[in-house]
Amino acid sequence: MPLKNIAVAIKKSLDEKQMVMYFKYSPLQQEIEQLGISGKVAALDCSKTTLTNGICIADEIMPIDANLGVNKANFFVKRLMTMKLNIKAQGLINHVFSTTFINNSSSNIYPGGPYKNYHQIYLPRKAIIKTVFLDSDQINDYEVNNINQFKIVSLLAEIPPQKTRTVRIEYDLKLPDYDGKILHQLVVQKQIGALNNDFVLEYNFDEGIQLVRRNFTALAKGNSLIYNTTLSNDRIFLVEFTIKH
Template sequence: MVLSKVDFETYKNLVSQMTIIVEKLPDILGGEKSKTYLVLFENNMELRPTGGFIGSYGLLTFDNGRLSDFAISDVYSADGQLNGHVEPPAPIRQYLGEANWWLRDSNWDPDFPTSAKRAEWFLDKEMDKQVDGVVSIDLYPIKDFLEVSGSIFLSDYNMDITSNNLYEKVQSEVQDNFFPGTHKKASFLTALSRTILDEIGNLSSSQKISVLKLIYESLEQRHVQLFLHATDVQKSISALNWDGSVFIPSCDGDCFSDLAGIVEANVGVNKSNYFVKRSAEVDINIKGGEINKTLTLTLQNSANTNLGASGRYKSYVRLLVPENSTNINVTSTFGQNYQVLTPEITDSKGRKEIGIITEVLGGENKKLIFSWTNKTDGVLNQYGFYFRKQAGIDGFPVSIKVTTPVKVLGSNPVFASQCSKSPRNAPLQGGYEYCYNATLVRDLFARILF
């Protein structure tokens, strides 16, 4: 009954926050004053912390409730205007080999509001442009739109774009024979964007409903993220978890609120994420005033070995955990090889980031194993586990096992009470086991009551 009441309050809050946003739409769309938003086109085939490499950006302007301008530019054209030196985060300098920080790498912080503000700062310094907010979008919503609309024809390129060939065409048009200063990338994305906007008007009523649904799912699954200067609207966006922020949910009473979030950053200067799949296993053991956790991330690279460096996945991987985490260890396994790694551990805004560099060649599988501990105050009556999904990645298999010293009274989502061959609900040597398996397409908020 408790969980049902909590769920009711959650849906009630969802409706309330969306109502606020709808009421503010006239202002968002420039009803009284023209509004311009920075749109970051993040190519998730080259994964970065907030979705993907920022290869292009757009300035989206609304006036009197109508779209008045949408100008798309190549990010290198803007970065070429930056005067002076901006020191990059250490991993960008060390692993990406960049001595300077630019708009194209501004999304290094997985917390989207932080990266959005940084992107605005670079836009101001490079192009003397100020905006009213930032929107990020990766390739998944475009692919989903094409599944609804069917193929679209780019007349300037004499080319049909479908959901099946989108990645191939984007790669060919924006990456092949690219050099800084060319307008090739911006021209193609402009043609694609304008054709999609025109196509929306030609959709049937049922197709338009499907588009609204995919927009909602894109926000829920972090393929689109929003950061607006209108504080009342942004507060509602944040409450809906559409702002891409990193946080640890609050937890009242004798409760421990936990966080785990995997953040990958492709630093190989290629589009190898097209070939990369992942899965995660989380083992949580609650006992004696401690919570000991192990997270195993498996990375599988299906790239053909003939691709060489262009198929190699070189990634700076971070695990986000609570700031009071201790006993941190990281190892990796590849085939019969086992290696103890020395992580780079930093404190950042109420969390710890455990970072390591890794490479997965074409045809290889590699496991990264993180372990850490948190202390608890007294006996718990509730445990909350927040598994944060990174922007820019598709759903991936997640398996969670929780071992507790006492029987669980309830959980949401429901954890199976039999993880092994032991009799149902029988105490094991380490306590009672409960398991949950799912495909992580959005953030997971799990609650367990004791």
């Protein structure tokens, strides 16, 4: 294979987080981290955002899946992730994040079989957890741990062959009492080695909230924005708005 093709393949793997880099030499590792190819969990930080002179809300989500079954069922699993954000006039952002798991394994025979998934969701530490659902059933059998800047919600979900299950979590982030422009920065981090899954982002704005600008092209419908994409790498979504008190 020509060296050019190898270089292109390596770049694609780094861009899509199928490959990450680590070096013991600290100055070089810092350069790798700045390039975003170290696999490090991104910090909740608005300092590099120059879109606004107003308030910036650093928001982030990173779903992590681990197959605990003695099989290769994760190879057969497809995911659809949806994030619905409701910007409320009373000063909070309501989040509804759901992941639908589709197990296309044909039977219980190895390498297929049930997908026993230890599912973790990294959220901002200030997130207020409201409910967690597995399909239509509200569950309480989950763990919440605070580590550094993050609140990590963990649960076990089993998806049998040829079945579909959905994990849904609802949580809030409070907005500051501010009359100027507010920038919402949402970082969606892709798990290292994960497939390029479909991702749907939806913003809904209460009456009295005015959208100023955004950094992505979306379908605008009434007081809503809908954006469909593939999560092939980490994404940063910026939405600026004002709230009339």
